[in-house]
Amino acid sequence: MNNQNHRITLAGTDQFFECANDDVLLRSALRNNIAFPYECNVGACGNCKFELIEGAVDARWPEAPGWTAKDRERRRHLGCQSTPRADCTIRIRPSQHYAPIHRPKRVTGTLTSRRPVTHDIWEFRFELADDMRFEPGQYALLTLPGVSGQRAYSMSNIVQGSHAKVLDFQVRRVPNGRGSNALFHTLATGDEVGIDGPYGMAYLRRDVKRDILCLAGGSGLAPMISIARGVAADPEMRGVRLNFLYGGRSPRDVCGRDMLEALENFGELLHFDAAVSDAGGEQWGGHTGFVHELAESMFGDRLRDMEIYFAGPPAMGQAIQKMLLAHGVSFGQVHFDQFY
Structure with a gap:
C-alpha cells in the first residue's frame, strides 16, 4: 500500500x-x-x-x-x-x-546488547538511527518480528548530553508472551526494529521539589529506575530525597538496588527497600508482604507530602491507589501509566 x-x-x-x-x-x-x-x-x-x-x-x-x-x-x-x-x-x-513534551517520532533501532537483571527480567539496548528525546519515566512502542501490533515498553535510561540515540528497556519474560518471546528468543544482536515514541504521562516532574516515592514491581522497574536516574542527574533536584521500594514474589525477583547504588547520594538522599509476598522458605531479611503495605508502614500519613510514581502489575497498581486514597493523598501528585 x-x-x-x-x-x-x-x-x-x-x-x-x-x-x-x-x-x-x-x-x-x-x-x-x-x-x-x-x-x-x-x-x-x-x-x-x-x-x-x-x-x-x-x-x-x-x-x-x-x-x-x-x-x-x-x-x-x-x-x-x-x-x-x-x-x-x-x-x-x-x-x-x-500535550507531548517531546513530539513522538518513528525511528529504527538496532539491538546492540542484552543482559540479565533477574532470572526473568533482561535489559535490551537499542541504538537509534535518529535522536529520540524523552523524559524519565516515559515509554516507547516496539514493532517486533512475528508480532502483530506494537508492544509498549518503558525506558530505563535517561537522555544524557545533546544526543538521545540509545534506549534501554527492561523486559520481563512472559510465558507465551509474543512480545517478550520475540525479544528473548527471536531478535539477535544487530537486528533492527521499529520504535515509536516517546509516550506516557508518568514522567518526572522536575518543577516539583518535594520528596519522591517510587514503587515498582516486575518490569515496572524500568520507568522507576529512569526516574531515579533523572533525579540524580538533575542539578536542580539536588536535595530531593527519593525512596525506591520494589515488590517481588520471592527474594530472587528483587532487583534494582545495584543500579541505584551507582548513583550519587545513594544511602543519603536515595534509599532502596524491598518486599516479597512469599519468601518460600528462602533466607530473606527484608519485609514480607506487598509493596503498598511496605510504603504504608514506612510513611503513613507522610505520603501526603510526597510526589509518588509507580509502575507494575495491575493488581499492584490498584492496591497502591486504594492505599493512597485511604491516606488522603491528592491524585494530582500520583503518577502512573495505565497498562494491561
Missing part, C-alpha cells in the same frame, strides 16, 4: 492534522502537537476514543478490548487503532494534560 496523507479535522475547531495511512490517528495527532487523550496506547483501555463525524477509518485490531459493540453503533473508534482511509472529521476533547 502506497503511503498517502489524509487531512483529519477536529469538529467544532479550526484545528487539523495530516495522518498517513500507515499511521494511527492518536499518534499522528501527538506528532502534530495536538493533545489527544490516551493511556495504554495499545487498544486495551479505551481512553483514546473519538467520534467519527465524516470520513472512513480502518481498525488495526478489530478485537481490541477497549472497543465495544456499543462504540461501533455510535461511530466511536480507538485513536490508537484507527488508520484513515480518507479525509476525516472527528470529535475529541483535547486536554493539555496530554
Whole structure:
C-alpha cells in the first residue's frame, strides 16, 4: 500500500492534522502537537476514543478490548487503532494534560546488547538511527518480528548530553508472551526494529521539589529506575530525597538496588527497600508482604507530602491507589501509566 496523507479535522475547531495511512490517528495527532487523550496506547483501555463525524477509518485490531459493540453503533473508534482511509472529521476533547513534551517520532533501532537483571527480567539496548528525546519515566512502542501490533515498553535510561540515540528497556519474560518471546528468543544482536515514541504521562516532574516515592514491581522497574536516574542527574533536584521500594514474589525477583547504588547520594538522599509476598522458605531479611503495605508502614500519613510514581502489575497498581486514597493523598501528585 502506497503511503498517502489524509487531512483529519477536529469538529467544532479550526484545528487539523495530516495522518498517513500507515499511521494511527492518536499518534499522528501527538506528532502534530495536538493533545489527544490516551493511556495504554495499545487498544486495551479505551481512553483514546473519538467520534467519527465524516470520513472512513480502518481498525488495526478489530478485537481490541477497549472497543465495544456499543462504540461501533455510535461511530466511536480507538485513536490508537484507527488508520484513515480518507479525509476525516472527528470529535475529541483535547486536554493539555496530554500535550507531548517531546513530539513522538518513528525511528529504527538496532539491538546492540542484552543482559540479565533477574532470572526473568533482561535489559535490551537499542541504538537509534535518529535522536529520540524523552523524559524519565516515559515509554516507547516496539514493532517486533512475528508480532502483530506494537508492544509498549518503558525506558530505563535517561537522555544524557545533546544526543538521545540509545534506549534501554527492561523486559520481563512472559510465558507465551509474543512480545517478550520475540525479544528473548527471536531478535539477535544487530537486528533492527521499529520504535515509536516517546509516550506516557508518568514522567518526572522536575518543577516539583518535594520528596519522591517510587514503587515498582516486575518490569515496572524500568520507568522507576529512569526516574531515579533523572533525579540524580538533575542539578536542580539536588536535595530531593527519593525512596525506591520494589515488590517481588520471592527474594530472587528483587532487583534494582545495584543500579541505584551507582548513583550519587545513594544511602543519603536515595534509599532502596524491598518486599516479597512469599519468601518460600528462602533466607530473606527484608519485609514480607506487598509493596503498598511496605510504603504504608514506612510513611503513613507522610505520603501526603510526597510526589509518588509507580509502575507494575495491575493488581499492584490498584492496591497502591486504594492505599493512597485511604491516606488522603491528592491524585494530582500520583503518577502512573495505565497498562494491561
